[in-house]
Amino acid sequence: MAELDLLIRGGSIVDGTGAPAFNGNIGVRDGKIAYIGSSQPRSREVIDATGRFVTPGFIDTHTHYDAQLTWDPYAAPHSLHGVTTVICGNCGFTLAPLSPASKDYLVPMFGKVEGVPLESLDEALNANWSTTAEMLAHFDGKVGVNVGFMTGHSTLRAYVMGERAVGGTPSTDEMEQMKVLLRHALKEGSLGFSSSHAETHTDHHADHVPSFYASHEELLELMSVVSEFEGTFAGYVGGVSGNPSLEDARRLAEVSLAAKRPFSWPAIFPNSQSRERQMEKLASVDVARKMGADVRLQVMSMPTSLHMNFLTGHTLDQLPGIWPSLFACSPAERLERFKDREIRRTMELDALGAAEYFRSRLVWGNLKIANVDSPANAVFVGRMTSEIAREQGKSDFDALMDIVVEDQLATLLMPMALIDESREAWQELVEYVRDDRGIWGGDDGGAHVDMIDSYSHGTRFLENAVRKYGFISLEEAINAFTQRPAEFMGLRDRGVLTIGAWADIVVFDLDTVGVGKTELRKDLPAGGRRLYTPAHGFDYVIVNGRPITTGGSYTGMTPGRVFRSGQDTYTKSLMSEAAE
Structure with missing residues (x-):
């Protein structure tokens, strides 16, 4: 065997599939896993993982790091918590395609609706691109984590309709222009199309965001464009103020059917509602499945925790x-x-x-x-x-x-x-994580930075549900964080430790894994404030075969891959199509 770039030896390997852990060594060459076994091939670099667990990197399907990644290649501190892949461009808010006029609206809108300090965006956001291809090229070689971007509905409306994007109805010509823009974006590597009808999504003028004013028919027409491109998926936040009615559930299913793709919607927020109401949300998935669609509820794997203040005023x-x-x-x-x-x-x-x-x-x-x-x-x-x-x-x-x-x-x-972190709360939460109508995620990493630190939910789950209470095995928890989201989104060769897969790997000590003290730091550009919760117990976070963290500190390496649809993703068929 040719010399390896990296050998991780002596660890207890949890491969992401849910199979029992086993002792062994993992070898990496050219960013991919080249060896799994008990021998020790020659390697230029060796990590001793004795007494540690070795797992795939965690995959976060719903984040808003679109802006932060322009000044922070690691999406810190999210990646300190074992996350090696983030999907951006959710909820219809994306930073491509841009025109000078739409950028003037979209940047402060993004800051307001996603709770990112505007002063930080004004000082540090470097969005000197117009097309999706230019945006993706901007990030190539400059990110520490893997990242994929969708294209947003509000972004398309602002580009095509200008001031009429808020409150207006597109003309036939404008509708066609949006579809053309979306096709270009998907062809250039966008991973899909996202939208929102959530009443809570308001812009910096206290108006609803542009996509809120789109009809259901407009939404479905744009979603149908997604089906034309390999390796794409859909994202949607329905305008459901409470739990979905039967009609709400059908409309959610229609989004999946129009795109011919699965999609997940936010979310199960543990302890914010009764168990009965959470189960009513999950029942919307049953409605979708009967219609031949594939819809999941995003499940955040920690009890609901929220901070607020009167300075930014979110909520x-x-x-x-x-x-x-x-x-x-x-x-x-x-x-x-x-x-x-x-x-x-x-x-x-x-x-x-x-x-x-x-x-x-x-x-x-x-x-x-x-x-x-x-x-x-x-x-x-x-x-x-x-x-x-x-x-x-x-x-x-x-x-x-x-x-x-x-x-x-x-x-x-x-x-x-x-806020309920009781034993019973964690036990209920495990049921949601296990439910096949859900998918791990929904933490909104990169958004509402002074309100939530739910980017730490994987760490908290390992600390409490796995170690403290033993409600779920480590193998099952890691499967929920890795293989399940990778397969749901159609990510090629991610989420498992197997020969030929990309070497996104986490090495941690289950006996000490957990969160540190949550602080309000002024460490964003221009002194912007955010909640910061560090992680303990993670020895290494490795992306494409290269460590981006060691002992809780960043290495300065930027081995992350910028995903492009069809190249880094494959088409995940609807459940009904897969059964045919």
Whole structure:
């Protein structure tokens, strides 16, 4: 055997298929797995994995790293948690194709709807391309993780329809232009087409995003273009405010049938709703299967956890009445208005008219102070607003707003009504991960950066569901993170450790794997804030045969591959077609 580039020896190999772990060595040559066995072929580099598990790299099917990857090749800290492949361009928000006019709208829209600081985008986003081919070429050789991009519905509308993209209906000619643009993008390597009708997706003008105004017929016509190209898939966030009705489920199925591709939609958010309601969501998949479609629910593998603040206002700006206008103001103006007691009374009363989805999250007395900027507020960290209010003789809302004003809006809050990390919560979550109507994902990595750290959900699952409680075997958990998403999306030679597969590999210590302390860091460009949760127990994260992390630190290597449809992906048939 010719000399190997890398030999990982002495580890317990979990190959991603769900098969039992076995002791052995893995050899890598030219980025692919060239040897699996018990001998030790000659190799230029050797990693001693004794006492460690060796698994495929984790595959994240729903992220929004489109912008971050232009300044951060690793999608940090996501890849510290074992993720070697990220799929971007979800929810209809993508950075290609672009025109100068559409870019002026889409960049701040992306920042608002996906919760990425606009100052960071203004300083660091380097989107000096127009076509999908140019965007993909820009990333070639510059990324540490593997990445694939879809093409977004809102992006196409903004390009073709200009200001009419928000609220307008495309003419026959505009509809044809969008289809032509989509065909070009798919031909150039886009992995598919994504869209959204979610009411919560609003732009920087407090309007709904462009795709929200598309008819179901427009959506299906564009989805049908996807079926013309090898190795493509669909992405869609339906406009379902609660659990899907029978008609909602049928419309979701029609998206899959129009594209002739499987797709997954967000999501099972553990503990945010009752088990009964989560099962109702999963039942929409049964409806789709009866229609011959292939639809899955994305399953996040950690209990729901959410942070919020009054600076960016994500979630808060969805409240009725006075709330949207307050978050349309500059932070300085908003701060002054928050000092006004009459405005506070109006805010509190208007919030009572919010949908149940929001009311359950925003119980003013049930918020934990997670992080503060002002030294005067340091004594409140880790405490509940109701407790602080009682001590101060104030209402819950006034106590909260006084802290927020003192903090110049930057107080980080946790709505504790959503957070349940009990033994029973993890046991229920394992059922969702196992269910074949679901697919691991839905963490929105790269988005809502000051609100969520769900990019750590794989690590938390290993730490709790696998090690702490033993509710699921390591082999089954790794299969959910690797082979299942790879096969669902049609990723060639990914998600398993087998001869000829790409060498995306994670080496970790199950006894110590877990998360570190979550912090609010100002480490984005221009001092933008984000939640940062480090990982413990991962010795190596290897992409295409080269380590991008060792001992929790990045190596500086950028071996990631920029996926192109048909080349790095194959067509995944619908379940009905596969059965024929």
